[in-house]
Amino acid sequence: MGTDRASDGVDLLDAFRQFFALERDVLVLSLSMLAFSLAFQMTSRYIPEYMRILGASAGVIGLYGSVGNLISAVYPYPGGAVSDRLGSRFALTAFAVLATLGFGVWYLAAVVGSVAVGGLTVPAWAFVFVGLFLAQAWKSFGLGATFAIVKQSVPPDRLAMGFASTEVFRRLGFLVGPLVAAGLLAVAPAFVDGFQLVLLVAVACGVAATVAQHVLYDASEDSLGKSFEGVGQVIDDLRAMPETLRPLLVADTLVRFANGMVYVFFVIVVTDFLAVGFTGFGFDLRPDAFFGVLLGVEMVVAIISMVPVSKLAENAGLKPAVALGFSVYALFPLVLIYAPADQWMLVALFAYSGLRFAGLPAHKALIVGPAERDAGGRVTGSYYLVRNTLVIPSAALGGWLYGSSWAVDVAGRTLRAGPELAFGVASVVGVVGVAYFLLFGEEFEAYE
Structure with missing residues (x-):
């Protein structure tokens, strides 16, 4: 894509854009990521608490997480195929419309409440599931399109920085979104009132x-691949996945399975299990508002660390950066569930959690780097199809462990289900994934 230089050949933003790999369409993509990340992060991280107040059990909340995993598994491949065939502009606009409608359905869940249909009563939290299928459209359907735009706009040896540029904008949304949510919740009389705002x-x-993305994105240089040819094409694309991705895929699946077991319960651990609010600097925040501040702290660390780690990856390789992110994913559940109910301890732990994002640009570069130019969307879609399919049951398993009360004797000790077991098992699975990646993970040759 063009660099949009001024007519006299001087671009005052050139140094900035060179550093962050911000070609025009990557910049448009980054701004779209900022807006949708802002919307999704100010809402999705609170949805489990929203469901709990609407009457959902821990098992239902876990099922919600698994449905989200199912969507993440199913959406990227057809989304990547649509992007490769029809172009990123059309694909991203359609996905954006669907996602916006999803946020509206979430709003209606509390407004409409339970609905009687014949002899059945549909609970209010059921509408949250309906909204989920729509709200994740831009995030999951558009995944292949976003990878493909960066792939075709940035030189191979600059992929980590190209992804870092989009991720920094995206994580700014992750930072601002929860803080906006925290502010609205803090001034509202109750959680549901604030969450509706x-x-x-x-x-x-x-x-x-x-x-904005429909008007500003320049589709003239979109590179289009072949049309979708059915299930056989999915199998062919999976078989054609670059060899370097396979160890990464195994390790990533284990780490994401671990995270998926407990991710939806982070907000409930803070607001209900630990029930920690914040007092200081003239503020007195309820636990739900404090959770938004904690997410903001997490994102500050993520944004600060992401670009330096990506620059280091250009010299040290992608693998160490990816391993850093994986290790934080693996250990955070264990340290969170056994944390004391202290506000400053939680601030420190969520700051540590922010380091899991430091390796994300390198991770994305390691996925899409080996792909051919016109197949970036397909390779990305195939990778996430496999990973997210295997991760689907993780949240349901975590929800079952979190909400159960059974106990068994193991080697003379009583092992009880509950939050501690759910989070502990998650960390064990994650550590296995980290070890596998350290042993078998491969480097992308452009960084060797």
């Missing part, structure tokens, strides 16, 4: 981002 802001962000 948050959802309306999310709808507004979705509308603005949809219009």
Whole structure:
């Protein structure tokens, strides 16, 4: 894509754009990521608490997480195929419209409440599932399109920095979104009242981002691949996946399975299990508002660390950066569930959690780097199809362990189900994934 230099050949932003690999369409993509990340992160991290207040059990909340995993598994491949065939502009606009509608359905869940259909009563939290299928459209359907845009806009040896540029914008949304949510929740009389305001802001962000990306994105240089040819093509694409991705895929699946077991319960651990609020600097925050601040702390660390780690990866390789992120994913559940109910300890732990994002640009570069130019969306879609399919049951398993009360004797000791067991098992699975990657993970040759 073009660099949009000024007519006299001087671009005052050239140094900035060279450093962050911000070609025009990567910049448009980055701004869209900012808006949708803002919308999704101010809402999705609170959805489990929203469901709990609407009457959902731990098992149902875990099922919600697994449905999210199912969507993440199913959406990227057809999304990548649509992007490769029809172009990124059309694909991302359609996915953005669907996501915006999803935020609206989440808003209606508390407004409509339980609905009687014939002899059945549909609980209010059921509408959250409906909204989920729509809200994840830009995030999951559009995954292949976003990878493909960076792939075709940035030189191979700059992929980590290209992804870092989009990720920094995306993580700014991760930072600002929860802080906006925390502010709205803090001034509202109750959680649901504040969260309804948050959802309306999310709808507004979705509308603005949809219009902006459709108008500003230059589709003239989209590279189009072949059309989708059915299930056989999926199998062919999986078989054609570059060899260097296979150890990464195994390790990534284990780490994400571990994270998926407990991710939806992070907000409930803070608001209900530990029930920690924040007092200081003239503020007195309820636990739900404090959780938004903790997510902000997490994202500050993520944003600060992401670009330096990506620059280091250009010299040291991608593998160490990816291993760093994987290790934080693996250990965080264990340290969180056994943390004392202290506000400053939670601040420190969520700051540590932010380091899991430091290796994400390198991780993405390691996925898409070996792909051919016109197949970036397909390789990405195939990779996430496998990983996310295997991760589907993780949240349901974690929800079952979290909400159960059974106990068994093991070697003379009583092992009880509950939050501690769910989070402990998650960390064990994650550590196995980290060890596998350290032993068998391969480097992308452009960084060797």
